[in-house]
Amino acid sequence: MKILLVGQSEDYYTISTVQNVLAPETLVAENQVTFWWHDRTNDGTAGVQSVALTQDTVANDARVTAGMVAMANTFMRATSRDVHLVMMAVSGTEPRELMDDAFVPSGTKRRWQDDWALHDAATADGIPIHYGWHSWFAAPGTYAADYGKAFAAYLWGRDLNGDLLTYSEAAPLPLSIGGNTWAVSRTLREMFGGDGPQWVAMGGAHRFMDTDPTDLENATTYVGGGSQFSFVNKELATQSWRSLLDNPAFAGRVIKTEMHLNAHAIGRPDGSGGWVDGTHPSGVTDDGINRRARLTAHAILRAMGSESFSLPVVDAEEWQADGSFMEFWSSAGQITTSRLAAGDPALPATYSHWTEVAGVQINGAPAQNAQIVNGRVRVYPNSGMFTNTSLVTFGEGGASGGLMFPEDPLNEFYKNWPVVDVGLSDVPGLPLAHLPDQSVMASTIMGASQFITGPAGPYFVDPVGNLPAGASQFTGTVTFAMDAAQTSNQGYLVGISGLQVQLWANNSNQDVILTVRDNSGGFLVSAASAGSNQFTHGVIVTLTVSIDLVAGFARVWKDGDPLPIIDASFISPDPFFHGVREVQLLANSNGATQLEGTVEYAAAWFEATADGTQPQSAPYVEISGDDAAVALHTWKLP
Numbered sequence: 001m002k003i004l005l006v007g008q009s010e011d012y013y014t015i016s017t018v019q020n021v022l023a024p025e026t027l028v029a030e031n032q033v034t035f036w037w038h039d040r041t042n043d044g045t046a047g048v049q050s051v052a053l054t055q056d057t058v059a060n061d062a063r064v065t066a067g068m069v070a071m072a073n074t075f076m077r078a079t080s081r082d083v084h085l086v087m088m089a090v091s092g093t094e095p096r097e098l099m100d101d102a103f104v105p106s107g108t109k110r111r112w113q114d115d116w117a118l119h120d121a122a123t124a125d126g127i128p129i130h131y132g133w134h135s136w137f138a139a140p141g142t143y144a145a146d147y148g149k150a151f152a153a154y155l156w157g158r159d160l161n162g163d164l165l166t167y168s169e170a171a172p173l174p175l176s177i178g179g180n181t182w183a184v185s186r187t188l189r190e191m192f193g194g195d196g197p198q199w200v201a202m203g204g205a206h207r208f209m210d211t212d213p214t215d216l217e218n219a220t221t222y223v224g225g226g227s228q229f230s231f232v233n234k235e236l237a238t239q240s241w242r243s244l245l246d247n248p249a250f251a252g253r254v255i256k257t258e259m260h261l262n263a264h265a266i267g268r269p270d271g272s273g274g275w276v277d278g279t280h281p282s283g284v285t286d287d288g289i290n291r292r293a294r295l296t297a298h299a300i301l302r303a304m305g306s307e308s309f310s311l312p313v314v315d316a317e318e319w320q321a322d323g324s325f326m327e328f329w330s331s332a333g334q335i336t337t338s339r340l341a342a343g344d345p346a347l348p349a350t351y352s353h354w355t356e357v358a359g360v361q362i363n364g365a366p367a368q369n370a371q372i373v374n375g376r377v378r379v380y381p382n383s384g385m386f387t388n389t390s391l392v393t394f395g396e397g398g399a400s401g402g403l404m405f406p407e408d409p410l411n412e413f414y415k416n417w418p419v420v421d422v423g424l425s426d427v428p429g430l431p432l433a434h435l436p437d438q439s440v441m442a443s444t445i446m447g448a449s450q451f452i453t454g455p456a457g458p459y460f461v462d463p464v465g466n467l468p469a470g471a472s473q474f475t476g477t478v479t480f481a482m483d484a485a486q487t488s489n490q491g492y493l494v495g496i497s498g499l500q501v502q503l504w505a506n507n508s509n510q511d512v513i514l515t516v517r518d519n520s521g522g523f524l525v526s527a528a529s530a531g532s533n534q535f536t537h538g539v540i541v542t543l544t545v546s547i548d549l550v551a552g553f554a555r556v557w558k559d560g561d562p563l564p565i566i567d568a569s570f571i572s573p574d575p576f577f578h579g580v581r582e583v584q585l586l587a588n589s590n591g592a593t594q595l596e597g598t599v600e601y602a603a604a605w606f607e608a609t610a611d612g613t614q615p616q617s618a619p620y621v622e623i624s625g626d627d628a629a630v631a632l633h634t635w636k637l638p
Contacts, residue, residue, distance in 0.1 A: 009091035020065035033072035071293035094139035137205035147237035148244035157189030162249025204238030206261035208398035209278035219397030225610025231397035258311035259299035275406030312420035314436035323385030334375030339415035341428035358401025358416035363560035388447035395434020459587030460635040473608035484537035491595035530565035548608035549575035557612035
């Protein structure tokens with residue numbers, strides 16, 4: 001059985017003699033597993049190396065590492081077949097280097113000729129590669145929403161429709177990826193001479209920690225409001241990859257395993273009370289390189305049919321009707337954590353995110369009390385009670401739950417990531433799949449009172465007719481469901497008259513559109529689009545817009561997700577809203593572009609929020625209740 005593992009340093013660390021400092025464990029069997037790699041020092045065939053693991057090579061061959069033995073033993077415990085592991089991994093590289101001859105990153109360019117030579121040597125006996133594996137999300141994470149498009153090209157030389165791309169060294173193909181244009185001269189299709197093997201598909205980006213001195217406020221936002229763009233892109237890359245896995249055009253080319261490499265140790269102490277590295281598996285603990293190697297092997301073994309276990313996905317949840325807590329779990333097995341499985345003491349309550357289960361967020365804020373109860377993750381509200389609009393998410397951003405560096409790694413916070421016990425002997429469990437579908441996690445608590453809006457209203461306009469003096473900030477939020485029979489294509493949500501602020505929902509393609517002006521009358525944001533399918537007709541959604549003319553941002557968030565669906569920046573020449581204007585909700589001041597549907601809540605503040613959470617002060621206006629209640633509101637029209 002021949003298995004190709006492509007990637008960069010995260011996989012290379014398995015065979016790195018520099019990073020592996022632990023003694024190897026006892027070898028299970030001899031001459032059953034062979035590793036292949038390229039030394040990247042000698043060009044072409046001269047750089048190809050291999051070693052079969054035996055008691056002698058483990059003891060005396062300096063090239064053999066603890067990570068290699070850990071991975072090999074997992075294979076040998078599950079199968080008696082010979083296994084050849086072809087490690088096509090080079091630190092600090094990305095697929096574009098192999099595909100685009102004109103792309104030369106800083107440092108030494110990865111040579112495609114060396115990868116091809118390694119493949120040819122490993123298959124010189126006429127036996128081809130049977131399976132491929134990749135967990136390549138570090139450098140390629142910058143591809144963001146184009147990740148699937150990039151890997152469809154790299155792995156198979158195809159577009160997202162499954163059609164073959166046309167390219168050659170003489171006539172490279174321009175390919176737009178992540179805001180850059182590649183000149184594609186080759187893909188793995190040329191190396192394999194066709195589509196190649198089936199690829200064992202990891203479920204998304206592996207764990208990352210932020211190493212910036214500024215702590216994170218939540219999974220994708222720094223304290224103070226700046227976005228952690230790398231983590232935002234990792235999320236987008238995961239979603240893009242999953243879309244490819246579900247694409248019928250690639251059925252049969254990938255084997256979904258829902259393996260998520262998120263429960264291993266990263267980095268190492270720096271010797272001075274600090275920490276080094278927020279990306280690579282640790283070589284100083286068995287929970288690092290060795291655990292990652294074992295988990296990789298288990299994913300491949302399941303794809304091969306040599307192991308059988310249920311996939312560790314979140315597929316069930318339950319909300320208490322009184323809003324006191326909610327639980328989510330996996331039918332694959334009991335959820336635990338590495339810390340609980342090892343019997344290690346709990347972390348002290350030094351920081352609010354140091355809860356028993358890492359990686360859970362509530363309405364975009366880290367959960368402060370998430371526990372394991374009877375094999376389920378139980379989540380308590382950070383304050384008050386859960387409601388029908390509460391949003392509990394898991395595994396956003398870097399998919400590690402970490403917010404503070406070096407405090408989190410120094411205290412082994414990775415041990416708090418949930419894992420599913422599926423009965424494997426050499427790992428405490430399989431990491432619980434992150435970013436579960438929100439249809440699984442949605443609140444089932446009975447909703448709040450609602451009122452109906454139709455072509456004739458109601459809508460709401462400030463009777464004062466003037467804004468507060470010197471207003472330069474604004475936040476508005478609306479929880480609503482648009483009718484498919486909406487008369488106007490634009491359903492006005494919240495804003496300030498005169499196009500000072502205008503947020504509306506587009507009926508035809510379910511887009512969300514934002515326009516912003518300042519006192520000069522100039523457009524700072526002109527009909528910025530979030531993209532289609534942001535909401536579903538008849539389904540409640542919460543949209544929040546916040547603008548700060550002085551700080552120069554305008555953002556829109558959906559359903560409490562800290563990742564904005566619109567994120568615009570600007571420099572205002574006159575950073576105030578025009579004073580002779582009024583706040584308006586659910587239609588503009590003359591009733592045009594009326595939102596038609598169901599509304600639970602609408603509010604506005606003359607304050608801004610950088611992360612999508614509501615301002616702490618009382619709203620300038622607040623509208624909620626049933627039809628009879630809102631009919632008495634002093635702003636109601638007609």
